[in-house]
Amino acid sequence: MGRLAKLREHMSERKIDGMLVLQPENRRYLSGFSGSSAALLLTLAEAYLFTDFRYVEQATSQASDFTVIKHAPQMWDTVTEYVAKIPRLGFEPDFVTYEQYQLLYNKFKSTSLVPMGNAIEDLRRVKDEAELTKLQQAADLADEAFHHILTYIMPGMTERQIALELEFFMRREGASGASFDFIVASGPRSSLPHGVASERLVSNGEFITMDFGCIVDGYCSDITRTVILGEPSEQQREIYNLVLKAQLAALAGIKPGVTGMAVDSIARDIITAGGYADNFGHGLGHGVGLAIHEAPRLNPSGDTLLQAGMVVTDEPGIYLPSWGGVRIEDTVVVTSTGCRALTKSPKELIIL
Ligand SMILES: [Mn+2]
Numbered sequence: 603m604g605r606l607a608k609l610r611e612h613m614s615e616r617k618i619d620g621m622l623v624l625q626p627e628n629r630r631y632l633s634g635f636s637g638s639s640a641a642l643l644l645t646l647a648e649a650y651l652f653t654d655f656r657y658v659e660q661a662t663s664q665a666s667d668f669t670v671i672k673h674a675p676q677m678w679d680t681v682t683e684y685v686a687k688i689p690r691l692g693f694e695p696d697f698v699t700y701e702q703y704q705l706l707y708n709k710f711k712s713t714s715l716v717p718m719g720n721a722i723e724d725l726r727r728v729k730d731e732a733e734l735t736k737l738q739q740a741a742d743l744a745d746e747a748f749h750h751i752l753t754y755i756m757p758g759m760t761e762r763q764i765a766l767e768l769e770f771f772m773r774r775e776g777a778s779g780a781s782f783d784f785i786v787a788s789g790p791r792s793s794l795p796h797g798v799a800s801e802r803l804v805s806n807g808e809f810i811t812m813d814f815g816c817i818v819d820g821y822c823s824d825i826t827r828t829v830i831l832g833e834p835s836e837q838q839r840e841i842y843n844l845v846l847k848a849q850l851a852a853l854a855g856i857k858p859g860v861t862g863m864a865v866d867s868i869a870r871d872i873i874t875a876g877g878y879a880d881n882f883g884h885g886l887g888h889g890v891g892l893a894i895h896e897a898p899r900l901n902p903s904g905d906t907l908l909q910a911g912m913v914v915t916d917e918p919g920i921y922l923p924s925w926g927g928v929r930i931e932d933t934v935v936v937t938s939t940g941c942r943a944l945t946k947s948p949k950e951l952i953i954l
Contacts, residue, residue, distance in 0.1 A: 620645045620688035625697040627892040628722040633665035692718040728911040740823035741944035747771040748947045761786040765799035777816030781894045785813035792926040806832035809926045822894045825945040826931030829952040842951045848872040848918040849930045856941040862904025869918040878920045887915035912936045
């Protein structure tokens with residue numbers, strides 16, 4: 603069943619006559635339209651895409667299942683004409699603004715506005731073959747960039763230089779952009795789980811954690827590797843190997859029918875047994891697709907049952923304030939029996 607058919611089925615179950623879609627990834631997922639400005643209105647029989655002059659031609663070629671309508675200078679003036687005929691209108695509660703809600707509410711006293719939860723995000727969790735191909739391409743570019751950066755990193759360069767080189771490499775090889783602000787965190791900064799690349803100079807004896815990825819045809823990649831400049835200390839080796847053990851154990855536990863929370867606890871139990879329970883303060887992983895962070899979540903409250911076709915990360919870490927930290931992350935696709943890694947870069951401690 604196609605994406606629109608699945609959403610319409612869900613709408614019918616909830617007695618929704620129309621669904622307004624504004625969130626950019628949801629919009630792209632349903633219509634194929636990749637531009638920055640449009641609204642979708644899906645009814646049980648029709649599919650409309652409202653956009654402005656800049657995007658009419660692009661939308662017509664990308665969103666072939668939709669009737670493309672060039673809207674009035676104020677988009678809502680046109681959208682509301684169509685909404686007027688809809689008794690129960692579904693909307694995206696975590697995206698529609700208060701102002702938009704008030705506008706629809708005041709204009710249509712006879713239309714019930716129904717928050718649709720994560721209806722479209724839930725459809726997006728399981729990827730089809732075409733999506734998996736793009737996710738694999740994005741992951742391949744990230745792997746190639748990692749391979750390249752190993753030959754590039756030298757003591758005395760800044761974290762930003764490293765981040766920029768990763769991005770240049772992937773864009774030169776065909777990525778349309780970076781999938782997020784890269785984390786390049788060296789030395790004591792590597793204890794910052796989200797230490798965006800800074801002007802700090804990397805030097806010998808330090809971990810460098812690099813968390814990066816790119817976008818191919820709208821789909822994101824996400825990988826983290828921690829390398830060391832010069833020989834590691836015993837404690838550095840011990841912590842690295844503990845994170846790796848947790849990462850591999852969780853990878854072996856990813857399969858259909860288990861919850862995100864169960865997979866999270868596989869890694870968390872190993873890190874806890876090693877004495878670092880308080881130093882792994884984030885969830886184990888998240889879904890990856892059109893968005894870099896999407897459903898399902900692999901964390902202590904992740905109750906989604908994994909299904910074949912879901913794409914998730916496995917990224918445990920240990921962070922010791924003012925000392926440093928280690929994180930190792932792969933993106934994997936759940937298969938019928940387990941999972942298959944999309945990112946394939948080596949994970950034994952690399953000494954530069
Ligand atoms: Mn991640």
